[in-house]
Amino acid sequence: MFEVARLAGVSHQTVSRVINHSKDVSESTRLRVQEAIDALGYRPSNSARALASHRSRTIALVAGGTSLFGPVSSITSIEKVARSHGLFMSAMMVDENACTARGFNELCGTFLEQNVDAFIFLTPTDVMFEAACRVQVAQPRVIVTSTHGALRADEALAQGHGPGPVAMAGIDQWGAVQKVARLLVARGHRSALYLAGPPEWRDAATRLASWQAACGMLRIRTAIVHAGSWESRESYALMNHLIDERGMAGRSLPTAIVTANDNQAVGVARSLHEHGYRIPQDVSLVGFDDIPTVDNMYPPLTTVRPRFEDLGTVTMRLVLALLGQGQQVVFPETEHGVGLIPADVVQRRSLGHAVRR
Incomplete structure (x- = not known):
């Protein structure tokens, strides 16, 4: 970074602002710094930035149901929003049929070793949902789930959850x-x-x-x-x-x-x-x-x-809000503690008027 600063004729703090997309840099200075970065082949070290800021800029994603259309659509949207904010996604796909609470906790432990900033849990089954509620992590977590199951969403949280802040989102099914x-x-x-x-x-x-x-x-x-x-x-x-x-x-x-x-x-x-x-x-x-x-x-x-892409976008906005990097999310509907994204009925020719029997 100091070599980039010398070549561009600016301070290393200015280089840092350019790398972090700060608005407090003129366009001419930004271009001069970028030219120096390109000339030197400089790439910021995420590890160094994490040490300096105490943030890894990495979000952990634990997802089940990834063989189905809905979860894949939401994950794509989550990743897109994260990238637009300069964040990295570290993802683990889980076999929801084989998942256990112990296995879920061990998986989260692996992410904790990476010093992730927050967790996103896509939890299609009761086992995954209850594990996501109870896992002991201090980082913010956003749980994507449905309102009902063996336990309603609010009932599961009432039975206790890890120390970190929690938000929940889902489709208004x-x-x-x-x-x-x-x-x-x-x-x-x-x-x-x-x-x-x-x-x-x-x-x-x-x-x-x-x-x-x-x-x-x-x-x-x-x-x-x-x-x-x-x-x-x-x-x-x-x-x-x-x-x-x-x-x-x-x-x-x-x-x-x-x-x-x-x-x-x-x-x-x-x-x-x-x-x-x-x-x-x-x-x-x-x-x-x-x-x-x-x-x-x-x-x-x-x-x-279902508006799966909107669900992914809102999920990432919830993460940013919990990290203090965005505004609070207001949902049109909330049920059992889950912020709900609307779903639309698409009428096509398979539905007709009732026939007399």
Whole structure:
């Protein structure tokens, strides 16, 4: 840095301001310093900066569910915002099915050895969420989760959490499912099958609880089928069994089928097609997540579009606020201590008016 300062004819403090993107440097000086940096091939040492500032400028990210569209979209947005603020991301992807509280704590210990400034936890399952709440770290943490599960978000925090400040954010999945139920009623549907997701996933628990509440309030007759995964092959098999079972009993299908995610809707659509049911003329179909390609299904799938990119952006803004580097985040809705990002219902041709049975 001193060599850069001598070549540019400025103080080393000015070089530091240029490197840290301070506004207190004129444009001409900034250009002169940058030319010296380029000429000397200078690169700032993050380790040295960490020693001087007591900040590593590194954010730890522990994420589950990374095989699915939603978490990947949020992670991309988180990284983009972090980079725009000169921060580094150090990420660990976790197998949410194999994760244990002990393993989670050991992973965070590895990050603590890197002197990270803050933690972001993407916690799709109950095990990951409770571990993220209770891990003993002094750094700020932001937990991305759903409002419901084995424990509600506020209940988990009330049972105790690590010493550092905590903020939580998520998608308003409860409200999104309520919108779907009201839309079905507006189209004349009074009976619907709901295909639930794996129970250990907090997204699945939130969506199911909201669906049950909406059906009670709107007087929708519902049958619920529980899946053990989000996979289309399982929903295909479950739907085949249900159609055969109802056929042998002389019972018709409900006028609508709602699935807990779009992958399940793909399997259901295949089963309906193979059994001669038309969508939406015979049965309407609604999914959740608006993953790529469902707008090109036949017919295009009505689904819920969570604002995953907005969730990632807000998550990083929460981190900056907890670090004292940004303004407080105000959410349009908060439930059980979780700041909520809206989700939109995208209406396509798979949803029609109810047919008479």
